[in-house]
Amino acid sequence: MVNWIEIETKWRKKWEEGKDFEADPNEKEKKFITVAYPYPNSPQHIGHGRTYTLADVHARYYRMKGYNVLFPMGFHYTGTPIHGMAKRVEAGDAEIIDGLKNIYHVPDDAIKTFVEPIKIADYFHEEIKAGMVEMGYSIDWRREFTTIDPVYQKFIEWQINTLKEKNLIMQGSHPVGWCPKDQNPVSQHDTMGDVEPDFTEYVLIKFKFDDYIIPTATLRPETLFGVTNLWVNLETNYKKITVDGEKWIVSKECARKLEFLDRKISYDGEISGTELVGKQVTVPHRNEKILMLEASFVESHTGTGLVMSVPAHAPFDYQALVDFKKDQPLASELQLIKPISIIETEGYGEIPAKEAVEKLGILDQNDPKLEQATEEIYGKEFYGGILKQNTEQFAGKKVSEAKDSIKEWLAKEKYSDILLELTNTPVICRCGAECVVKILTNQWFLNYGDKTWKEKAIKCLDGMSILPQEIRPEFNYVIGWLHERACARQHGLGTKLPWDKDWIVESLSDSVIYMAYYILAKFVNAGKISADTLSKVFFDYVFLGYGSLGKVSEITKIPKETVDEIKNEFSYFYPVDSRHSGRDLVPNHLTFFVLNHVAIFPENNWPKQIVVNGSVLMDGKKMSKSMGNIIPLRQAIRDYGADPIRLAIIISAELLQDADFNLESVTGIKNKLVSLLEECSKLKPGKLENLQAEDRWILSKLQSLISNVSSSVEKMRLREGLHGNLFSFESDLQWYFKRAKAKGRSDYSGVLYEINSKRVAMLSPFAPHIAEEMWEKLGNSGLVSQTSWPTVSADVIDPNAIQSEELLKSTIDDISNILKVTQMKPKKITIYTADAFKSKAYHSILEKVMAGQTNMGVIMKDLIANSETADIKKNPDFVQKTIKDILSEPTEIRKTKLETKEFDEKSLIENELVSLARADFGVDVQVFSESDSGIYDPKGKARHARPFKPAILIE
Numbered sequence: 001m002v003n004w005i006e007i008e009t010k011w012r013k014k015w016e017e018g019k020d021f022e023a024d025p026n027e028k029e030k031k032f033i034t035v036a037y038p039y040p041n042s043p044q045h046i047g048h049g050r051t052y053t054l055a056d057v058h059a060r061y062y063r064m065k066g067y068n069v070l071f072p073m074g075f076h077y078t079g080t081p082i083h084g085m086a087k088r089v090e091a092g093d094a095e096i097i098d099g100l101k102n103i104y105h106v107p108d109d110a111i112k113t114f115v116e117p118i119k120i121a122d123y124f125h126e127e128i129k130a131g132m133v134e135m136g137y138s139i140d141w142r143r144e145f146t147t148i149d150p151v152y153q154k155f156i157e158w159q160i161n162t163l164k165e166k167n168l169i170m171q172g173s174h175p176v177g178w179c180p181k182d183q184n185p186v187s188q189h190d191t192m193g194d195v196e197p198d199f200t201e202y203v204l205i206k207f208k209f210d211d212y213i214i215p216t217a218t219l220r221p222e223t224l225f226g227v228t229n230l231w232v233n234l235e236t237n238y239k240k241i242t243v244d245g246e247k248w249i250v251s252k253e254c255a256r257k258l259e260f261l262d263r264k265i266s267y268d269g270e271i272s273g274t275e276l277v278g279k280q281v282t283v284p285h286r287n288e289k290i291l292m293l294e295a296s297f298v299e300s301h302t303g304t305g306l307v308m309s310v311p312a313h314a315p316f317d318y319q320a321l322v323d324f325k326k327d328q329p330l331a332s333e334l335q336l337i338k339p340i341s342i343i344e345t346e347g348y349g350e351i352p353a354k355e356a357v358e359k360l361g362i363l364d365q366n367d368p369k370l371e372q373a374t375e376e377i378y379g380k381e382f383y384g385g386i387l388k389q390n391t392e393q394f395a396g397k398k399v400s401e402a403k404d405s406i407k408e409w410l411a412k413e414k415y416s417d418i419l420l421e422l423t424n425t426p427v428i429c430r431c432g433a434e435c436v437v438k439i440l441t442n443q444w445f446l447n448y449g450d451k452t453w454k455e456k457a458i459k460c461l462d463g464m465s466i467l468p469q470e471i472r473p474e475f476n477y478v479i480g481w482l483h484e485r486a487c488a489r490q491h492g493l494g495t496k497l498p499w500d501k502d503w504i505v506e507s508l509s510d511s512v513i514y515m516a517y518y519i520l521a522k523f524v525n526a527g528k529i530s531a532d533t534l535s536k537v538f539f540d541y542v543f544l545g546y547g548s549l550g551k552v553s554e555i556t557k558i559p560k561e562t563v564d565e566i567k568n569e570f571s572y573f574y575p576v577d578s579r580h581s582g583r584d585l586v587p588n589h590l591t592f593f594v595l596n597h598v599a600i601f602p603e604n605n606w607p608k609q610i611v612v613n614g615s616v617l618m619d620g621k622k623m624s625k626s627m628g629n630i631i632p633l634r635q636a637i638r639d640y641g642a643d644p645i646r647l648a649i650i651i652s653a654e655l656l657q658d659a660d661f662n663l664e665s666v667t668g669i670k671n672k673l674v675s676l677l678e679e680c681s682k683l684k685p686g687k688l689e690n691l692q693a694e695d696r697w698i699l700s701k702l703q704s705l706i707s708n709v710s711s712s713v714e715k716m717r718l719r720e721g722l723h724g725n726l727f728s729f730e731s732d733l734q735w736y737f738k739r740a741k742a743k744g745r746s747d748y749s750g751v752l753y754e755i756n757s758k759r760v761a762m763l764s765p766f767a768p769h770i771a772e773e774m775w776e777k778l779g780n781s782g783l784v785s786q787t788s789w790p791t792v793s794a795d796v797i798d799p800n801a802i803q804s805e806e807l808l809k810s811t812i813d814d815i816s817n818i819l820k821v822t823q824m825k826p827k828k829i830t831i832y833t834a835d836a837f838k839s840k841a842y843h844s845i846l847e848k849v850m851a852g853q854t855n856m857g858v859i860m861k862d863l864i865a866n867s868e869t870a871d872i873k874k875n876p877d878f879v880q881k882t883i884k885d886i887l888s889e890p891t892e893i894r895k896t897k898l899e900t901k902e903f904d905e906k907s908l909i910e911n912e913l914v915s916l917a918r919a920d921f922g923v924d925v926q927v928f929s930e931s932d933s934g935i936y937d938p939k940g941k942a943r944h945a946r947p948f949k950p951a952i953l954i955e
C-alpha cells in the first residue's frame with residue numbers, strides 16, 4: 001500500500017525547505033510562466049485544476065531544462081459576484097447557504113461572517129491556496145497578492161491613468177450588456193454560466209400604417225426590395241407607443257428594449273395581432289401597399305415582434321408563405337403572392353430560399369433546420385451575390401459592397417432606425433435578472449475600437465506562439481470585432497477610477513497587465529515598499545524606464561538600491577514567456593491581455609506565448625453545482641492523492657479538447673504509478689557493458705522516447721508525452737523482457753536502472769511527488785525536480801539493433817498470427833530469408849521511395865536497367881509488395897534501414913529467433929536462405945521471401 005498523503009507531504013516539505021520555487025534574477029536564462037489568477041468566490045473543483053496543472057508541468061519542465069523559472073500566483077478579489085453572494089447570505093438565501101454547507105463544506109462559523117464580501121474572498125482565498133499547495137504547484141509564494149491590496153490599487157491607478165493619457169480611455173455613450181436589477185454593466189464574470197453578453201445592431205425598416213409606423217428588424221436591409229408582405233403573430237398583443245415623438249407599433253418586449261437604448265418612450269395603448277392581420281402597410285420607398293399576414297415563427301421577443309417577409313431570399317419567410325397558402329382557398333387572391341427575386345448568386349436559381357428549404361427537407365416554419373438554411377443563404381448572398389435590376393439605384397452592385405450604402409440611404413431618407421439586441425439570449429445576471437443592452441451615456445470606456453491599437457495588437461499576436469495553433473484565428477476574430485468597452489462599475493470590490501471616485505475599475509480591466517505586479521509583490525510582502533509613497537514617477541521608472549533614479553528615490557523615499565533592484569528584476573523577468581488560461585477567456589481576458597500590453601509596454605516587453613486549454617467534464621457531463629457532480633479539489637486530493645489526479649486530468653485530453661475526468665482512470669493511473677515505484681525499489685545502478693543486441697535496442701528506443709516526450713512537452717501536447725512515457729513504452733519493455741528471458745539472462749538490472757532513471761525524470765513535471773519517491777528508491781540522494789531533463793545521446797542509438805529487433809518481433813508476430821488463423825498445433829517451423837539480390841533491390845526501392853518516388857513502373861524500369869537487380873523482372877510482385885511494406889512503416893524505421901545496408905537476416909534468425917520461437921511455440925525452427933543448396937522447401941514458399949519479411953512454413 002502506498003500512502004499518498006505521506007509521500008506528498010514529505011516531498012512538499014523538502015521543496016519548501018529548499019525554497020526550490022523561489023525565483024530571483026540570476027545568470028541563467030529565465031522563463032516567466034503565468035496562469036489567470038483565481039476568483040475566490042468558491043473552492044476550486046477538479047475542473048479548475050486543469051489550467052494550473054498544465055502550467056505547473058510547463059514550469060517544472062523548463063526548470064529541468066535549466067531555465068530560471070518564475071511561476072507566481074495572485075488572487076482576484078475585484079468584481080460584483082462576491083458582492084452579490086454576500087447580499088444573498090445576508091438575506092438568508094437558502095439555496096446559497098445550502099450550497100456553502102453541503103457542497104463546499106464551509107463551517108457554520110465562517111458562513112456567518114459571509115455577510116461581508118471581503119470575508120468570503122479571504123476564506124476561499126486560503127482554501128484555494130491550500131489546494132494549490134497540496135497539488136504540488138511549484139509556485140513562488142513570496143509574490144502572492146490580492147487585487148485589493150493598497151499597492152496593487154496604486155498599480156491599477158497607474159495603468160488606467162496611462163491608458164487615459166494615451167487617449168485610449170474616453171467618456172462617451174456606448175452600448176453595454178446591462179443588469180437592470182443591479183443597475184450595473186455586466187460582462188462574462190457577472191453572468192450565470194460565464195456568458196459574455198454579445199449584441200448586434202439591427203436595421204429597423206419603417207412601414208407606414210395609418211398614423212403609425214410598424215418597424216421590422218433586419219440584418220439584411222438590401223432585401224427591402226424583395227418584400228412581399230409583413231408577418232404578424234396572432235397571439236401577440238402589440239403596444240402602441242410614442243418613440244421620440246413618433247407613433248410606433250411593436251411588441252411589449254421591444255418597447256422595453258428601446259427604453260434601455262436611451263429613447264424616450266410613452267405607452268399609448270394596445271393592439272392585438274388579430275386586429276393587424278389582413279390590413280395593409282405602405283412600403284417606405286415606393287408608395288406600394290402590402291398585406292400583414294399571420295405566421296407562427298414570429299416571436300415577440302425577437303426584433304420588434306413583426307417581420308418583413310422576403311420569401312425569395314429568407315428561408316423562414318419562404319416556408320411561412322408556403323404554410324400560409326395551404327390554409328387559403330385556391331381561388332383566393334392571396335395565392336398570387338409570389339417571391340420577388342432581387343439577388344443573383346452563382347450556384348442558386350431564381351428563388352434561393354426555395355432551393356435551400358427543399359434541399360434540407362424542411363417541413364414547416366417551426367423546423368429548426370431553417371436556421372441552418374438562413375445562415376447558408378446569408379453567407380453565400382453576402383459574399384457572392386449581385387443586386388438585380390429591380391433594386392433601383394443599387395442594381396449591379398455586390399451585396400457586400402452595397403450593404404452600407406443602402407443603410408446610409410435608408411437612414412438619410414428616414415426610412416429606417418436602429419435597434420440593438422443581445423444575440424446570445426437569454427443572458428442571466430448572477431443576481432437572477434435577465435440582462436439587456438443599454439446605451440450608457442457619459443461613461444468611461446476603453447476604446448478597443450481604435451484602429452491603430454488593433455493593428456499593434458495584431459502585430460504582437462503575429463509574433464507570438466499560440467498553443468494550440470488552431471485557436472489563433474479566434475484571437476484575430478476577436479480583435480476584429482472588439483469595440484468600446486465599459487471599464488468601470490458602480491458596485492463591487494476593486495480600485496476607484498483615479499479621476500472619478502464614484503466608479504470602480506471593473507474586473508476584466510484590472511487584470512490585464514498584473515503579471516508585472518508579481519515583481520513588485522515580492523518587495524511589498526518583504527515590507528520594502530508601501531502604497532503611501534508610490535506614484536506615477538515610480539511606476540514609469542520601474543516599468544518603462546522613464547525619469548531618473550535619483551528623483552524616484554527622492555519622491556518615494558525608497559532607497560536607490562531598492563528602486564534599482566526592482567527595476568532590474570522587472571527587466572530580467574519581463575516579458576511574460578507563457579500565459580495559460582481556459583478557452584472561455586479567449587474573447588475577453590486573453591485578448592485584453594495582449595491589447596493592454598501593447599498599449600502600455602514597449603515592444604520588447606510584449607508577451608511571447610499564450611496556451612489555451614479546454615474545460616473538464618465529469619463522466620462526460622459538464623461540471624456544475626446544479627448537476628451535483630462537482631468534486632472539490634482538496635476533497636479529491638484527500639481521496640486519491642494529488643499525483644493521480646494531475647495525471648488523470650492530463651491524460652484524458654490534449655489541450656483544446658474537453659478533458660473527461662473519471663474515477664476509473666484515476667485508479668488505473670494509481671496502479672501504474674505503484675508498480676513503477678515497486679520496480680524502482682528493486683533496481684540498482686550497474687555498468688552498461690557487454691551489451692547484447694536487445695540491450696542496445698531498448699537503449700536506442702529509450703533515446704526515441706526522450707526525443708518524443710521532449711518535443712511533445714515543448715508543444716504542450718502533454719497527453720501524448722505522458723502516455724508515451726508511462727504506457728506506450730511498456731510494449732517495448734515487454735519485448736525486451738521476453739528476449740532476455742528466452743536467453744535465460746539475469747544481468748540486465750543496470751539497463752533497467754538506466755531506463756527507469758530517465759523515465760522517472762521525465763515523469764517528474766507531471767507527477768512531481770511520486771517521481772521524487774521513485775528517484776529516492778533508485779538510490780539518488782538529490783531531488784529529481786533538480787536534475788536535468790534527459791537529453792538524447794545520439795551515440796547510443798544503434799540502427800542495426802533497431803532493425804534486428806524489429807525483424808525478430810515482426811517474424812514472431814507473423815508466426816503467431818498464422819497459428820491463430822489456422823488454429824494449428826505446430827510440429828515444425830521453417831523460415832526462409834530472401835536472396836542477396838533481393839536485398840540490393842530492396843535498398844534501391846527504399847532509396848527511391850524516400851526520395852518521393854512511389855510509381856511502380858518507374859521503379860521497375862530503374863531496377864531492370866541495373867545488372868545487379870535486373871533479375872527482378874521475373875518477380876514483379878516483389879516490387880509491388882516491397883513498396884507497400886516500406887510505405888506502411890514509420891519514417892524513422894525507413895531511415896534506420898537506409899543507414900544500415902549490410903544485414904545478415906539468416907544468421908540473425910538462427911542466432912536469436914530460434915530460442916524465442918522455442919519458448920513461445922514449443923517447437924524447433926529451421927532457417928534457410930532462399931538460394932541455399934539442399935533447402936527444405938516442400939511447398940515452394942522460399943521464393944516469396946522478401947527482405948525484412950521472411951517466408952514461413954508451418955507444419
Ligand SMILES: [Zn+2]
Nearest residue numbers: 179182429431
Ligand atoms: Zn444583476
